[in-house]
Amino acid sequence: MESQADDSSDVLVTREGPVVTLTFNRPEARNALTWNMYERLYQACEEVDADDSVRVFVLRGAGGKAFVAGTDIGQFKSFKTAEDGIQYERDGERRTSRLERVGKPVIAQIEGYAVGGGFAIAAVCDIRIATPESRFGFPIARTLGNCLSMENYSRCVELFGPSRVKEMIMRARLITAEEAHAAGFVHEIVPATGLEARVKAVAEEVASYAPITLKVTKEAVRRIQDRRRLEGGEDLISLTYTSADFREGMSAFLEKRKPRWTGK
DSSP: OOOOOOSOTTEEEEEETTEEEEEEOOGGGTTOBOHHHHHHHHHHHHHHHHOTTOOEEEEEESSSSEEEEOBOGGGGGGOOSHHHHHHHHHHHHHHHHHHHTOSSOEEEEEOSEEETHHHHHHHTSSEEEEOTTOEEEOOTTTTTOOOOOHHHHHHHHHHHOHHHHHHHHHTTOOEEHHHHHHTTSOOEEOOHHHHHHHHHHHHHHHHTSOHHHHHHHHHHHHHHHHHHOOOOOHHHHHHHHTSHHHHHHHHHHHHTSOOOOOOO
């Protein structure tokens, strides 16, 4: 049994036996992800796949308030053109799809908010175990006035169905752990005091099973899902990220005020 911490204080990677755990470690910002944190997640996926002795990958957030509360909004201030928005969604999909393609089972240990980018990350994990207080969603119609990539819209529709996705995004509503469990998105709801122990038990259980069976099953399901996904959507992303409403949403968020939408 071994345990070692990664050098980056914002992302901690530890190992215990066959289980590698990545902790998003910006509790003061509800673990909102910087570009560097996204890249460290990508690297960890590479490391997990390169080591045959690793059987399970666990993702969690530090601080008890959030799994990941989206992307660090301050980073959007540099966006000027349609290409900035398109590149952001491309980069995001590169990282998200890399996590989706990890050849080992990935467990999301969710305590608190899993919203925006955090929801997208949780959506590509294989097993999701959450606390009763956990909340999920893309409240983008209320906050930034941005959009999702076509791949993330597709994943949401696969997991929740078109009716739930439209209602959730149109009302900028965060769904409860119970709602997420009823939809099949969350697999277990566990009190916060027992979450870590339960995730450890499930990880050890999964780690004891035939790794090739798990890998092949995961890849087979991913390929079936891939056939249903549409490419493109860059016209929709361009429209959103070049809009006055997106700039207003970003400014309002950073200034902690209510946005004034114009539909322009």
